[in-house]
Amino acid sequence: MTSLKTRFFGLELKNPLVIASSSLTADPDKVKAFSDNGAGAIVLKSVFEEEIINEYNQVAQGKSDSHFDEFMDYFDYKIRDQVLATYGRLIKSAKEVSQVPVIASINCISAGDWLQFASQVQDAGADAIELNLFVMPFDPNRKAEDTRRFYLDTVKEISRRVKIPVAVKISSYFSDLASICNELDGEKLAGITLFNRFSSPDIDIDKEQVIEAGTLSNENEYLLPLRWTGILSPRLKCPIAASTGVHDAKHVIKMLLAGASAVQMASVFYKKGPAHVAEILKGLETWMDKKGYESLGDFKGRLSLTKAANPALYERAQYMSNFGGYAGS
Ligand SMILES: Cc1cc2nc3c(=O)[nH]c(=O)nc-3n(C[C@H](O)[C@H](O)[C@H](O)COP(=O)(O)O)c2cc1C
Numbered sequence: 001m002t003s004l005k006t007r008f009f010g011l012e013l014k015n016p017l018v019i020a021s022s023s024l025t026a027d028p029d030k031v032k033a034f035s036d037n038g039a040g041a042i043v044l045k046s047v048f049e050e051e052i053i054n055e056y057n058q059v060a061q062g063k064s065d066s067h068f069d070e071f072m073d074y075f076d077y078k079i080r081d082q083v084l085a086t087y088g089r090l091i092k093s094a095k096e097v098s099q100v101p102v103i104a105s106i107n108c109i110s111a112g113d114w115l116q117f118a119s120q121v122q123d124a125g126a127d128a129i130e131l132n133l134f135v136m137p138f139d140p141n142r143k144a145e146d147t148r149r150f151y152l153d154t155v156k157e158i159s160r161r162v163k164i165p166v167a168v169k170i171s172s173y174f175s176d177l178a179s180i181c182n183e184l185d186g187e188k189l190a191g192i193t194l195f196n197r198f199s200s201p202d203i204d205i206d207k208e209q210v211i212e213a214g215t216l217s218n219e220n221e222y223l224l225p226l227r228w229t230g231i232l233s234p235r236l237k238c239p240i241a242a243s244t245g246v247h248d249a250k251h252v253i254k255m256l257l258a259g260a261s262a263v264q265m266a267s268v269f270y271k272k273g274p275a276h277v278a279e280i281l282k283g284l285e286t287w288m289d290k291k292g293y294e295s296l297g298d299f300k301g302r303l304s305l306t307k308a309a310n311p312a313l314y315e316r317a318q319y320m321s322n323f324g325g326y327a328g329s
Contacts, residue, residue: 044104155189
């Protein structure tokens with residue numbers, strides 16, 4: 001019988017299909033629907049440090065008197081308590097209805113006090129934590145080393161505070177992606193997810209306005225995580241989950257062949273609903289049967305950088321004519 005078992009988040013998952021953190025995982029009914037349709041694990045909507053900071057700043061705006069600082073200290077705690085208590089309730093109720101692991105997601109933009117929240121997440125019953133870490137490198141005065149320190153300090157600090165497994169989801173915005181993944185790997189992570197996808201600006205040329213571009217990924221976007229999964233999977237000790245543009249069974253199979261242990265998907269479920277989980281898993285099993293594979297281990301990583309017959313395709317980016325450059329149609 002075909003087995004789809006895999007390991008990610010330091011846990012055995014019954015299959016590699018993880019529902020990525022998003023509003024799809026922000027309430028227990030939705031979590032139950034994904035669990036009932038056979039997902040391997042579910043990452044809850046992130047709790048955002050930025051959200052708390054924004055709320056704090058709104059209250060702080062325009063106020064100043066001698067007692068104000070003291071009030072704001074108190075208010076800071078109040079806001080945190082409320083946000084964190086709500087998130088704790090989400091974890092508890094998601095755990096009650098889900099038959100598969102429930103992962104808490106914490107977004108951090110700074111390594112500080114806020115991180116004590118990780119132990120509250122653990123106490124609420126989360127099976128693991130995914131850190132959703134991102135620094136948009138738009139500040140011309142911020143050095144790469146500062147960002148690097150933030151990532152490593154945050155991971156160290158959280159891992160020190162909790163016993164449950166800790167994984168990290170990162171973006172592709174690094175000039176030294178392989179190196180930072182290597183350093184994160186040294187922190188004994190339970191997984192690295194490549195990559196998070198963010199909202200992007202676009203321009204409406206009729207209104208001459210900057211607008212938000214489409215929120216959901218399209219199915220060609222899987223190529224970036226595919227490349228980096230192929231390059232990094234043989235080099236890292238921790239498992240990789242591929243994310244962004246993974247929409248169907250073929251994409252899942254490609255990521256596994258490149259060396260992913262799991263995939264994290266969101267956009268396609270906004271379009272097709274939770275029943276699409278079962279369809280993808282069926283497609284994966286059908287392909288494995290056709291190939292005579294009994295477990296993911298039979299083919300996982302078979303086309304990674306070190307195993308592929310033509311590994312240069314992973315590392316080469318330029319279209320050079322001596323490598324069969326594009327001649328047009
Ligand atoms: C509407 C929406 C909300 C999201 N919210 C979060 C979030 O709270 N935390 C997080 O780590 N990722 C969030 N993501 C990113 C997804 O978890 C996922 O990594 C990304 O969308 C790429 O996968 P996809 O191409 O299957 O959508 C969100 C994505 C979407 C579309």
